[in-house]
Amino acid sequence: MKIVTWNVNSIRARLENIADWLRTHHPDVVLLQETKCQNHDFPLEAIEDCGYNVAVHGQKSYNGVAILSKYRIEDVINGLPPFTDDDQARYIEGVTNGVRVASVYVPNGNTVGSEKYHYKLKFLDHLHDHLKATLLYEEAFIIGGDYNIAPTDDDVNDPAGWHEKILCSTPERKSLRAILNLGYSDAIRIHHQGKGPYTWWDYRSGSWQKDDGLRIDLLLLSPQAVDRLAGSGVDRDPRGLEKASDHAPTWCTLL
């Protein structure tokens, strides 16, 4: 069972790229972030034609998350419990093919110390509490998403340039580590040590051409999911295409 997380930076602007990728790789589950449209504007039929059921939690212009699955998607939760009335659409959870999955779009935070930064840290606290509670179910649970945090300097091509900047500041990294310390595992780091792989390259300054990337898109696995983990990786290829998202799809496979 292959599960993917991908920040697509607008589902409508990326529809051709995404549909091509789905038809080539046919993953079982795809956790999308930054769909950037209201539910009634989501290109439902085009995705269904690729062979997927869809659960969406969108809003106008910004954010927006979705779950695509070849299997039925049940027990869907829109919004991060218990703050499911948050006006920013950043979390969706459901159960598919016996696996609990979630797609999370953690706030970017703008700059360290800003109002948006404090909102980011608060969101991470809420995420921590929800993932702590859900761990008690003792299920295979995978939380894929754009965490907007590079866990360590190994996840950054240019750590000096990003030192204590947004995505790399110590408080953000501590918040992420607190979630991992609950008992969740960063799937990529089970199979890949050392520098990289990266998942995001800024559109600006030729970051892609210089491979000046960061690994901020993660798949966090409950112990029961790790028991079934077979492999993981990042598919860099879509980042090099015309009309690419600035993020690459990150995947793992379960036995």
Place this chain on the structure above:
DNA sequence: ATGGTAGACGATCTA
């Protein structure tokens, strides 16, 4: 160069 590029949306905001 407090720059650079992309998307939504229709002037800026977000990333």
